[in-house]
Amino acid sequence: MLDVEIEDTEASAGPEDDPTWKPTPIEVVHPKKVDPADILLLREPEWKLRMTIEGDRSYIRVKVARAAPLTEPDRYICFLDIKDDAICIVKELDELREENRKIVLEELEKRYLTSYVERINHLRNEYGVSYWDVDTDRGQREFVAKNVAENAQWLGEGRLFLVDVDGNRFEIPNVQALDRRSQSFIELVL
Amino acid sequence: MPLGFIETAPTKIASKLEIEKPADEDVIVQMPTDLDEDHTFGEQWFVVTSQRVLLIPRQGANGTVATPLSDVAFVRVDDLVGGGLIEIEKKDGTPVFIPFSQSLRPKFAEVAEGLKRLAEGESDKLELPTELDRTRCESCNRLLPEKNGTCPVCIEKWETFWRIVGYMTAYRGEVAVMLSLTVVGSLLGLVPPKVTQHIIDDVLTPSAGFRPLVWAVGALLGVRISIWCVDVSRRYIARRLGLKAIQDLREDLYRHFQFLPIRFYDRRRLGSLIARMTNDSDRLEGLMLYELSFVLSNGILFFGILGLLLWTNWSLTLYVLLPIPPIVYAGSRIWERMMRNWNLWGARWSKLYAQLNESITGIRVVKAFSQEAREGKRFDGHNEGVREVTVIGERNWFVFFTVTNFLMSCGAFFVWYFGGLKILENEMTLGALTAFVSYLWMMYQPLRWFGDFYNFMMRAFAGAKRIFEVIDSQAEPYEVAGAEELKEMEGRITFEDAYFGYDPGKPVLKAIRLDVEPGEMIGLVGKSGAGKSTLINLICRFYDPDRGAVRVDGRDMREITLRSLRSRIGMVQQEPFLFDGTVAENIAYGKPDATFDDVIRAAVAAEAHEFIVKKPDGYDMKVGERGGKLSGGEKQRISIARAILHDPKILILDEATSSLDTQTERKIQLAISRLVEGRTTFAIAHRLSTLRSANRLVVVDEGRVAEVGSHEELIERQGIFYRLVKTQQETTAVMEVAG
Numbered sequence: 001m002l003d004v005e006i007e008d009t010e011a012s013a014g015p016e017d018d019p020t021w022k023p024t025p026i027e028v029v030h031p032k033k034v035d036p037a038d039i040l041l042l043r044e045p046e047w048k049l050r051m052t053i054e055g056d057r058s059y060i061r062v063k064v065a066r067a068a069p070l071t072e073p074d075r076y077i078c079f080l081d082i083k084d085d086a087i088c089i090v091k092e093l094d095e096l097r098e099e100n101r102k103i104v105l106e107e108l109e110k111r112y113l114t115s116y117v118e119r120i121n122h123l124r125n126e127y128g129v130s131y132w133d134v135d136t137d138r139g140q141r142e143f144v145a146k147n148v149a150e151n152a153q154w155l156g157e158g159r160l161f162l163v164d165v166d167g168n169r170f171e172i173p174n175v176q177a178l179d180r181r182s183q184s185f186i187e188l189v190l
Numbered sequence: 191m192p193l194g195f196i197e198t199a200p201t202k203i204a205s206k207l208e209i210e211k212p213a214d215e216d217v218i219v220q221m222p223t224d225l226d227e228d229h230t231f232g233e234q235w236f237v238v239t240s241q242r243v244l245l246i247p248r249q250g251a252n253g254t255v256a257t258p259l260s261d262v263a264f265v266r267v268d269d270l271v272g273g274g275l276i277e278i279e280k281k282d283g284t285p286v287f288i289p290f291s292q293s294l295r296p297k298f299a300e301v302a303e304g305l306k307r308l309a310e311g312e313s314d315k316l317e318l319p320t321e322l323d324r325t326r327c328e329s330c331n332r333l334l335p336e337k338n339g340t341c342p343v344c345i346e347k348w349e350t351f352w353r354i355v356g357y358m359t360a361y362r363g364e365v366a367v368m369l370s371l372t373v374v375g376s377l378l379g380l381v382p383p384k385v386t387q388h389i390i391d392d393v394l395t396p397s398a399g400f401r402p403l404v405w406a407v408g409a410l411l412g413v414r415i416s417i418w419c420v421d422v423s424r425r426y427i428a429r430r431l432g433l434k435a436i437q438d439l440r441e442d443l444y445r446h447f448q449f450l451p452i453r454f455y456d457r458r459r460l461g462s463l464i465a466r467m468t469n470d471s472d473r474l475e476g477l478m479l480y481e482l483s484f485v486l487s488n489g490i491l492f493f494g495i496l497g498l499l500l501w502t503n504w505s506l507t508l509y510v511l512l513p514i515p516p517i518v519y520a521g522s523r524i525w526e527r528m529m530r531n532w533n534l535w536g537a538r539w540s541k542l543y544a545q546l547n548e549s550i551t552g553i554r555v556v557k558a559f560s561q562e563a564r565e566g567k568r569f570d571g572h573n574e575g576v577r578e579v580t581v582i583g584e585r586n587w588f589v590f591f592t593v594t595n596f597l598m599s600c601g602a603f604f605v606w607y608f609g610g611l612k613i614l615e616n617e618m619t620l621g622a623l624t625a626f627v628s629y630l631w632m633m634y635q636p637l638r639w640f641g642d643f644y645n646f647m648m649r650a651f652a653g654a655k656r657i658f659e660v661i662d663s664q665a666e667p668y669e670v671a672g673a674e675e676l677k678e679m680e681g682r683i684t685f686e687d688a689y690f691g692y693d694p695g696k697p698v699l700k701a702i703r704l705d706v707e708p709g710e711m712i713g714l715v716g717k718s719g720a721g722k723s724t725l726i727n728l729i730c731r732f733y734d735p736d737r738g739a740v741r742v743d744g745r746d747m748r749e750i751t752l753r754s755l756r757s758r759i760g761m762v763q764q765e766p767f768l769f770d771g772t773v774a775e776n777i778a779y780g781k782p783d784a785t786f787d788d789v790i791r792a793a794v795a796a797e798a799h800e801f802i803v804k805k806p807d808g809y810d811m812k813v814g815e816r817g818g819k820l821s822g823g824e825k826q827r828i829s830i831a832r833a834i835l836h837d838p839k840i841l842i843l844d845e846a847t848s849s850l851d852t853q854t855e856r857k858i859q860l861a862i863s864r865l866v867e868g869r870t871t872f873a874i875a876h877r878l879s880t881l882r883s884a885n886r887l888v889v890v891d892e893g894r895v896a897e898v899g900s901h902e903e904l905i906e907r908q909g910i911f912y913r914l915v916k917t918q919q920e921t922t923a924v925m926e927v928a929g
Contacts, residue, residue, distance in 0.1 A: 114271070168272050
């Protein structure tokens with residue numbers, strides 16, 4: 001569980017000249033401190049996700065979201081209520097009960113429609129607009145992106161994130177792991 | 191424009207539909223999704239008839255789900271990241287889920303919204319918008335980079351070229367003179383080698399004597415001087431012409447920036463827009479000033495020489511042409527790389543501009559958090575990016591230049607060798623060979639330079655595209671056929687079931703119904719994000735409602751000319767924007783022909799006169815960029831004076847009195863109370879006590895009008911407003927204790 005009390009985690013934020021400097025701790029009361037072991041997730045009925053915090057209360061129609069989908073996709077999992085207000089946040093999936101973890105992963109899978117590009121079949125670039133034809137984990141897809149050189153985000157070594165003109169998300173987990181042809185297409189635009 | 195809600199289904203889907211629905215039911219919606227139920231890319235067909243909703247799985251799969259409309263309990267759109275999910279909840283049984291990607295959101299969100307209204311009994315049949323955004327090019331069916339935009343593939347380079355040339359046609363006289371000078375100059379350029387040939391063959395070789403030599407050299411000098419004169423006049427006219435044309439273009443661009451709807455600016459970065467005005471128009475300037483006239487003169491020269499060489503000695507000319515295919519090949523290989531590079535160059539520059547703009551606008555924040563060094567590093571990064579891409583560009587060009595140059599010299603070697611043989615065999619004179627070699631280099635000159643030209647022209651074209659994108663964007667409908675001038679305005683504002691959202695399918699305002707009497711003061715209350723500012727945006731007609739209407743004096747705003755509407759709307763904002771100019775100029779901004787007496791009267795009414803005359807320069811004081819030399823309260827009072835002088839019928843006060851100290855606020859309250867008299871006023875204020883003078887308060891909650899009534903009525907009702915007031919009182923109390 002993420003301790004919401006903000007502590008001096010890496011003692012880094014302070015002025016560089018004073019190594020003893022520590023930020024003043026700030027107590028945050030919301031989202032509420034919830035022990036992840038107390039969380040119980042249920043699909044009831046099949047299409048609705050229900051969440052019960054044992055000894056506290058129940059929520060119907062709960063949404064599961066990532067706090068930082070790009071940088072921390074597997075940690076910092078948020079639970080939102082029917083009005084999209086935050087109920088609580090769980091730092092590590094391991095902190096959840098075994099049976100809940102599966103549900104959380106399924107929910108995340110459903111909510112985030114990012115496609116992972118496995119192969120680039122074709123890529124053409126004209127006037128800063130690029131036309132892509134890719135194979136992804138969701139199947140083949142064509143899309144258009146504007147100013148890839150400007151708008152593509154590198155999320156780490158070889159990890160490329162793209163949003164097309166409509167707002168669809170594509171990710172290449174590792175550019176170097178693509179086949180030669182796909183890589184040369186990438187070099188065309190970047 | 192195609193309706194888009196009914197698409198042609200493959201036969202298998204169509205036959206399935208035949209089975210599922212009675213023949214007399216009309217199909218209202220028939221379109222494919224782009225996601226399967228397991229969220230992989232695939233098609234499911236979504237059909238809505240007058241009686242039922244159907245979801246037909248992709249070809250071959252069984253399991254069509256048909257739901258009678260009478261069974262639909264509720265429809266909602268669940269926002270996924272990168273798409274959405276329509277959930278059709280039935281009165282009993284498993285709901286129907288229809289996933290779609292972000293590409294189909296506009297369409298599906300419209301249908302879902304229609305179904306939702308139908309299910310909630312707000313309408314009795316499925317209502318859909320009559321127009322949808324165009325996302326694909328009509329001629330090549332490619333996805334468009336911008337909705338309703340131009341297809342960059344189908345817009346031909348030639349079209350861009352002719353559009354640029356089009357800016358010159360306004361100066362036909364100059365163009366004609368320039369063209370004739372170009373032709374004359376190029377033809378004259380062919381003469382000197384012929385004269386040298388004459389000198390060598392007819393004067394020097396036979397030792398013809400002193401007089402013929404003087405004559406010949408004199409002729410050479412004369413030709414050179416005339417070439418020089420023609421060239422100077424041609425350049426002069428070409429520059430003048432280019433400068434005028436680019437001035438027109440820049441004016442055009444600036445006008446468009448002014449007249450473009452607010453929507454255009456919603457999603458664009460300021461810096462990259464400014465780059466279009468500076469960088470891109472600079473490049474176009476280069477093209478118009480130098481390149482166009484050069485390509486013309488060198489084109490003439492090239493073909494003139496080629497003809498002359500073929501006529502002199504066709505077999506030798508073939509050797510001259512030999513290196514051209516490899517030059518073209520090498521050029522085209524490097525060309526694509528260069529173009530890409532120049533696009534990147536533009537992108538990097540606009541990034542640099544954007545950061546410059548951001549860090550200078552936000553300099554206070556940068557300093558307050560002492561992040562100067564980091565901003566510097568960020569700048570270095572962008573600067574390095576620009577340098578890097580420029581170096582690559584230069585290198586590409588250098589490689590191109592060297593390679594082509596070498597290939598061209600090969601032509602000269604051939605000519606010296608084979609031409610030399612011809613001299614030895616007495617088939618050719620020395621003068622003819624010398625002339626031949628001179629022509630050869632003259633012909634290669636423009637060829638070599640064509641590489642540069644092409645590269646430069648493509649850069650300019652890319653810039654032109656970006657400029658034309660702005661010019662081609664739909665301006666606000668200031669002058670619409672059928673729209674009428676609003677002569678007199680009473681100031682009655684009526685919202686009739688108005689719906690509006692910045693993104694289709696995400697309404698910010700829903701079913702707004704409100705009738706405001708002339709001269710009435712309305713206080714708009716609600717949480718931030720409830721839709722108050724959006725409501726005001728509709729009154730100013732920065733946006734049009736998606737459905738329903740906003741009426742002025744009973745007439746739909748869309749039937750009134752924008753100019754006559756806006757000239758009667760005044761606005762006082764939380765952070766008033768003053769232009770760099772004097773105090774008097776700023777007060778008279780909306781009414782430049784106002785007399786100085788009017789300005790003073792407005793300033794007095796706005797409680798501004800007193801502080802203005804205390805300034806050393808009084809009304810002539812320069813306020814600085816954005817009014818930086820004045821305090822917040824001073825700027826506020828000037829903006830009130832501006833509104834008073836503008837004398838609007840409808841007045842908008844957007845948080846006009848927040849973030850001011852109590853004493854200043856009291857003065858401004860006084861000024862405002864004079865301003866609102868006799869005007870329909872909409873005031874937004876967070877501090878609810880400041881809205882006491884309002885005739886009615888309108889509470890906006892989640893895009894709907896939740897409560898309407900006077901301060902007392904709403905307190906009595908103990909609804910949303912009551913709770914807001916309570917919370918605010920408690921907060922104030924806490925703050926007083928703490929303070």
